Amino acid sequence: MADTGKTRDQKLVSALTDSLLAAIIAFALFSLVLGLRTVDGATGLTLEPRPGLLLTVVAIVFFGRLALNLFVWQTQYPLTTPFAKLFNIEPFDRRDLVTLGAALVFGAVWFATGLVLGEAVYELLGIVVLLFVGLGLLRRWLVQRFPNLPYTQIFIAGGIIFALFFPIVTYALESVFRFGMPLRYWFDLSILILTYVMLGWGLNIVVGLAGLLDLGYVAFYAVGAYTFALLATQFGLGFWVCLPIAGAAAALWGIILGFPVLRLRGDYLAIVTLAFGEIIRIVLLNWTEVTGGPNGVAGIPKPTFFGLPFSPFAEGMTFSKFFGIPYDGLHALIFLYYLILILALVTNAVTLRLRRLPVGRAWEAMREDQIACRSLGINTTLTKLSAFATGAMFGGLAGAFFATRQGFVSPESFTFIESAIILAIVVLGGMGSQLGVAIAAVVMVGGFEALRHTAGLQAIFGEEFDPALYRMLLFGIAMVGIMVWRPRGLVSARAPTISLGDADRISGDLVRQGRG
Amino acid sequence: MAYFLQQLINGVTLGSIYGLIAIGYTMVYGIIGMINFAHGDIFMVGAFIALIAFLALTAIGVTAIPLALLLVLIIAIGLTAVWGWTVERVAYRPLRESFRLAPLITAIGMSIVLQNFIQIAQGARVKPLQPVVTGGYELFQQGSFTVIVSNIQILIVVTTVLVMTGFWLLISRTALGRSQRACEQDRLMAALSGVDVDRTISLTFVLGAGLAAVAGLLYLLYYGVIDFFIGFVVGIKAFTAAVFGGIGSIPGAMLGGLIIGLIETFWSAYFSIEYKDVAAFSMLAIVLIFFPTGLLGRPEVEKV
Amino acid sequence: MSETGAKPWDHAPILLVEHLTMRFGGLTAVDDASFSVGGNDITALIGPNGAGKTTVFNCITGFYKPTEGMLTLNGSDGTPFYLERLTDHEINAHARVARTFQNIRLFPGMTVLENLMVAQHNVLSRASGFSFGAILGLGQFARAEHDALDFAKSWLDRIGLLSRADDAAGGLPYGDQRRLEIARAMCTRPRLLCLDEPAAGLNARESEALSALLKSIRDEDDTAIFLIEHDMGVVMRISDHVIVLDYGKKIADGTPDEVRSDPHVIAAYLGVSDEDAAALEGGP
Structure with missing residues (x-):
């Protein structure tokens, strides 16, 4: 969608029009179901208007869409480029490094804000950004430095070893040092x-x-x-x-x-x-x-x-008695x-x-x-x-x-x-x-x-707000988002079941999904 | 006999609502071959929009019931259609040429999103509405049992018949219907012959959502109580109805809706109300075993 | 009619088709066709588009149930299999008829080698004790798999795809996919191999190689071949016996030379009207 033929002004106008349209649609979507809330009154249901919330949501849609238009879709240098480059081996230029650096700083600031305010949402967002960029950079560096290592096997082996030792090691550490880890x-x-x-x-x-x-x-x-x-x-x-x-x-x-x-x-x-x-x-x-x-x-x-x-x-023998350890x-x-x-x-x-x-x-x-x-x-x-x-x-x-x-x-x-x-x-x-x-x-x-600890959102949605619902909402959004991002799933290549030599994995594009 | 007749009336009423929703499933399946899992929740959103619109109109002084209902109908259809359009645009269009299961997962995701969004925005408690359309006619009496057709039942069946007739004319007589059928047959060829495929598919979702909004309003008026979860149960039964009638077939969806409504009502009346869904689902399984493509579905000749 | 007495294929037919009729609603795709397919022959089924050739194939291989007629396959020890009573997979597993498809149906996401291993499913499945034995490490599975692998390799060698054994079948060029599909069908060790337009889309050199491959299957593998083909060059070069269908009816049946000069066939292919055909038949 990178329109390169347009002038700066044309781009701005089309971005604004598009965002305005999105805002109008958002208004239509949310006007009744979000802008008015049904509450139990003395004589049945009554309505409680929430114009502030409605305007906030519409504004988020407008400015979010505007930002996407200006910085991702209608520009020669989409902001997403450096992040995409994390997953291939195209060389970085200076702009990419600046963007990635900014992302790291942003993540760190959010994380710190979360720590200071005691808000898990901010902390989590910060961690996600830091991990995404950090691990992406690490992966890129590894692949460039040691291109022939069997990364998948190492990853699987690491995962299994972690799974095997995780409870024993943490339990032992906790018994000795009493860090106060929430082991349960x-x-x-x-x-x-x-x-x-x-x-x-x-x-x-x-x-x-x-x-x-x-x-x-x-x-x-x-x-x-x-x-x-x-x-x-x-x-x-x-x-x-x-x-x-x-x-x-x-x-x-x-x-x-x-x-x-x-x-x-x-x-x-x-x-x-x-x-x-x-x-x-x-x-x-x-x-x-x-x-x-x-x-x-x-x-x-x-x-x-x-x-x-x-x-x-x-009565009788129990696990702790048998091994002579305290229950x-x-x-x-x-x-x-x-x-x-x-x-x-x-x-x-x-x-x-x-x-x-x-x-x-x-x-x-x-x-x-x-x-x-x-x-x-x-x-x-x-x-x-x-x-x-x-x-x-x-x-x-x-x-x-x-x-x-x-x-x-x-x-x-x-x-x-x-x-x-x-x-x-x-x-x-x-x-x-x-x-x-x-x-x-x-x-x-x-x-x-x-996402369990998200008390901060109660401020927006009121006392009746239940974090579990909000988690479910985000879960649904994540399902849609991941699927649109990777329709074949996270790992789509198929490993052959028998081979004469060193068989490569088969690209997911060739593998079918069945008709039942 | 009187009891039977009463159940028949109730069954047809319920079946009308299922039929309206089933058309949305069957149209989408016909045109892009996907189960639009979120459609039941679009129906639920439609019912909520209708409820809120009704309350809002009452609040600003529109108290004449026929006028209010007409306005509510228009508002509900319009706004629910926007929801239908948006769901397609956000969750399905990016995956149009993708793998079969991808849009199914986004549809389930969208269903979760809609349910929880409404639950957050409107609360989890059930929303009751005072009976709006009251009264009815006593048809006849047998012993101590009186067969009653209530006005709301008449309203539901008449509205359904009118809406379905209008809808049928729309898709059988207009260019839109032709484009839809063209896309059903072969999307690429349709595009090459000048059909705007994206627009046609969008309009299909808009139409389906509009019908679901009608069903939402009727459901609200009939039962007088809705909550954020009605979309799941009603949606699954409407989808069952669509499959029952032969998915992809619009008359099949109407017929399937009626049959599911009748099975459910009669089972509840004569056997046990707890197992009415089991009866409907078991009938589905049995019918599919004997008619693998539903009652009115085109028999599928395997292309070898 | 150009049938003059008993032909060699009538003496030891592997497949006897009698009064085969297939109707779809009001449409009669195959109309009372009878012919035999010789046990050591390459038999070609030709005819204009829509003549019902693929329908005949689908009836023989069990994908359609014929409306009327008998399809008898003579087994290796003489026991007959009545194909119209068997389902598709039984026809392959018991009567040992294999087929390919007009639109190639490989397993595109599996490797070339895996395609050939799947074809040996029934043998391997029995050897694996229907999986239960093999999971527990019992039985002859390792040996059977080794044999199956050798057999697959020998076929890959014959079709020149040994070097691509570990590549995805869906990624092969078209001509290779055609040959792989034939090799896959051969890995079920059939007695009758039905090929639906094997030369479609091949260039001259590939057709040549295909002809050689089919002849070698007939001569070396003790497998009769029954094929639908539009490429008359291939048909005339390799067939022992040609059957011509038009509008679902058999109009000619004989050696390539006989069929080539048959007036009905010429009429059918050139689109001559019925009257002209009658004149051709009656005329000098």
Whole structure:
């Protein structure tokens, strides 16, 4: 959109016109729903005008659009250039360096402001800018200096090592030095992220490899969780017995649900899977005798360390007594962390192995071209079913873990939004890419959590303001933004499953996404 | 018999609302082949705009109900259409030639954005509205059961029929309809033959949002209470209706809407109200197994 | 009609098509066509555009269910397969009929080698114990995969793509994609190979190489070839037997020389009217 043929004045006029138009549209959009607020009055609803807020928003749209017009779209030197250059090897010129320097200073100032005011929003914004520019520069420098290092492998190895040692090391450091690190919060968050990593990897089999659009994945998560919960509470079975049963139950449901619907193609499959997800949730909600209805199932036993409970008061042997260490509530959390880490890594290992087996290749071939598959003698119905069942099984295992971690399950945890988030993680990560899915889970779930402390916005939106909504709003905006920025996801290249020599990864532009 | 008739009336009323929303899904699917997940939330925004417009008109002294409703209808259609246009422009157009799942994810993202935006801007509590259109007719009595057609039910069905007739004329008789059909068949060829594809697609979203706004107003008047979450449930059922009728087919969407409305009403009346959605969704699955492209959808001949 | 007595392909046909009819709504795409495809021949199916050639292929390979007619494939030990009763993947897996497509259908995001490995799915899948065995490290999978890899390599060598084994199939030039699709079909070890316009879009040199490849498949791999082709040069050069379709009906069936001089064929290709065709038939 860089109009180079126009004079300065023409550019300014067209920029102003465009921004004015955007402001008018923004006014139309927000005039009623933001400019007037419905409040409960004595005689029913009344309206409370908020002209200030409306004008602020319209002004933000106007000036934001104007800035974009002047500095990015209608200029020969878009401000975004130096940031784009972070990801390629074009040489920097002086202007680029000035811009990047300014960005770093800007980030630092915001961060400092956040620290001074105690506002997490500013701190976070500053950190994001600093990390983006800093890591970008570091990456560029590394690639230029050592062009032949296997960066992806190093990154993966680093990630796994970090994941393996993170709780032990932080716990040890904390026990010795008492830094006051919020370990409980960190561990809880890591467990949450790893749960989504596992769910993402499970769904990746169905969507990313086999190319089947499943909008009801949460159903299998729910089946696993409830199977576990009911077996553990009603029959008193232990974690290690219930876990495989939960996985098998989910896989069985995958087959039962899959069999009639896998004949459907594309978006018909999508809507039926969505419908099944909703049906399962409604049944869980209303079949009170078995599932406890909206109250759910409570009192699910926590996992034990191979029979040793994590408890300060239990009679008999406990984990802390056995190892002769003082009881600490964090032990159970650390155990849960390793449990989900192992489950996730097993999911990953099985998926990677399956990709190299005939069935995995058939999944990917099916995603590429179903008709060609059939012409080669591949039974696509069975192949789809195997993908559906495998994905469902991992969903069920994750569900069992969820049940034991929470100690409580209710239908509320298994709404469509969960399916949507897991699907978003798979697509944003880059369909079929295990690494991409892991990164997307960390970015989305971690970033979402990081926005928890946003009290500053209450000043703008009033007392009733709930930060959780605001997080959800930003989550949605991020989904749209990342997708528009990288439609193929963060990691789109596909690694071949077999090769004669050193095979390169295949560009995402050639890889198809399947038609269901 | 009387009970049955009453349920039929209720079912047709509900089905009209679903049908209006289903058209938005089916048109967008027909023209760009994507599930516009945010459409249910556009309907919700439409209902909120209608509610606020109604309250605002009352506040400035427009109290004649027919005039007020007409003005509300116009305002709701106009402003909701801007929402529909904006969603397409921001979230779908940049991904027009992209991969199939990308716009689906932005659509889900947009759905989250709209829901939470309305929740932030208007609060999470349900918004009740005093009954605006009251009264009705007693058709006949059987035993102690009286079959009633309320005025609001008449209003809903009549409005739906009028709007759908107008809409049908619009897309079957005008250049816009022709451009739409051209884009459905082959977007590249349409562009080469002088159809402004971007404009046609934008107008499709504008039209769909306009119909959703009508549905939003009718829903508000019928149930008298809305919240930020109605878009999800109603939207999914309207989408189910579109698939039921054969996605891409506009008469199919109307028919599907009616059928889903009837299934839901009859199931609630004769069996259990808790499982009405299960009934609707199960019917969908069963129908798709026997008619893989819906009731009125074009049978898909596999191109080999 | 130019049918004069029994032809060699009638003695040992691999495929017998009898009264094949395919209707789509009111349109009859194939109308009562009967012919046989010889077990050691290259048989060509030709005809003007819209004559129903691809429909015949789709019926044989199970992508369409014929409205009427019988399609009998004689198996290697003499057992017949009734193709109209089998589904598409069963026709490949059991009757061992493979095909290519008019618009090339490779797996574009997979490598050339992976394309050929997918084609050996059924053999490998059994060897992997349907994945369960291979995940646990049991069974003959490693050996079977090694054999499959060797077979794929031998085919890559034959089509001259060994050096591009690890490249994405979607990135190959058009002519290479055509050859790869044939090699992929051959990796299912078919007894009958159906090729839908294999020479379309190839230049003269590539057509030449294709002709040589098809002949070598017939002679060395014990695979009969049935092909649709518009390039008459290729058809006349390599075919043992030519069948001509027009408006869904078979109008000629014979050796290339017989078909070349058949008045019906000339009429169909030159667009001569029915009366003229009748005159041609009756005239000297």
